[in-house]
Amino acid sequence: GAGVSQSPSNKVTEKGKDVELRCDPISGHTALYWYRQSLGQGLEFLIYFQGNSAPDKSGLPSDRFSAERTGGSVSTLTIQRTQQEDSAVYLCASSRATIKGETQYFGPGTRLLVL
Amino acid sequence: AQSVTQLGSHVSVSEGALVLLRCNYSSSVPPYLFWYVQYPNQGLQLLLKYTSAATLVKGINGFEAEFKKSETSFHLTKPSAHMSDAAEYFCAVSDTNSGGYQKVTFGTGTKLQVIP
Numbered sequence: 001g002a003g004v005s006q007s008p009s010n011k012v013t014e015k016g017k018d019v020e021l022r023c024d025p026i027s028g029h030t031a032l033y034w035y036r037q038s039l040g041q042g043l044e045f046l047i048y049f050q051g052n053s054a055p056d057k058s059g060l061p062s063d064r065f066s067a068e069r070t071g072g073s074v075s076t077l078t079i080q081r082t083q084q085e086d087s088a089v090y091l092c093a094s095s096r097a098t099i100k101g102e103t104q105y106f107g108p109g110t111r112l113l114v115l
Numbered sequence: 116a117q118s119v120t121q122l123g124s125h126v127s128v129s130e131g132a133l134v135l136l137r138c139n140y141s142s143s144v145p146p147y148l149f150w151y152v153q154y155p156n157q158g159l160q161l162l163l164k165y166t167s168a169a170t171l172v173k174g175i176n177g178f179e180a181e182f183k184k185s186e187t188s189f190h191l192t193k194p195s196a197h198m199s200d201a202a203e204y205f206c207a208v209s210d211t212n213s214g215g216y217q218k219v220t221f222g223t224g225t226k227l228q229v230i231p
Contacts (some may be wrong), residue, residue: 004158009159020147033219035221042205042222042224043220043221045218045220048216050216053214054210056214091159093158093159095217098215098217099211100209100211101147101217102209102217103161104151104159104161106158106159106160108157108158109156109157109158
């Protein structure tokens with residue numbers, strides 16, 4: 001079956017431009033997570049969705065970051081007025097449920113480079 | 116708050132040698148623990164997880180990990196390294212936050228190099 005897909009796989013943008021990153025989770029997975037992976041820093045939690053709602057936005061680093069999920073499926077992470085420190089790999093993961101111990105399935109990530 | 120510490124950001128082993136990747140956790144409640152592997156330019160893939168059943172957990176590709184409560188450890192091992200094991204490995208701890216959903220905290224990762 002299809003796994004989690006993300007697009008674009010790579011994105012190069014200029015400082016100050018807006019970018020949109022897309023995540024298609026596994027069909028039927030109600031939970032969706034966004035993480036940021038910076039060099040040597042592990043995975044940083046950004047935001048979580050249960051269905052279309054986002055009960056926890058605590059990980060978003062600034063108000064330039066926003067995310068939405070529609071139809072309980074596709075999610076978009078938007079970064080406005082990008083800065084060089086936003087350069088990282090953005091990973092999306094989905095899981096069947098939100099209970100402790102549930103396996104997360106990751107997409108291949110979007111590599112963002114802000115010049 | 117829960118956390119994991121992975122000792123050694125880089126580990127090198129010879130092909131055929133034992134692989135040992137260390138992970139120590141901190142959790143106020145019995146933890147659920149994961150090991151994920153990330154190959155270059157790919158997302159993370161589950162190797163194995165501990166969910167309070169058997170303390171020795173077997174995963175894919177010949178890896179296993181042992182949960183040791185007294186040492187707060189969950190080290191990953193493989194008896195004989197293969198070239199294809201070269202990747203980055205992440206230890207993670209799962210808990211339930213105040214909102215009732217799963218919150219997973221990842222370690223900073225260990226890059227495994229396998230020398231022919």
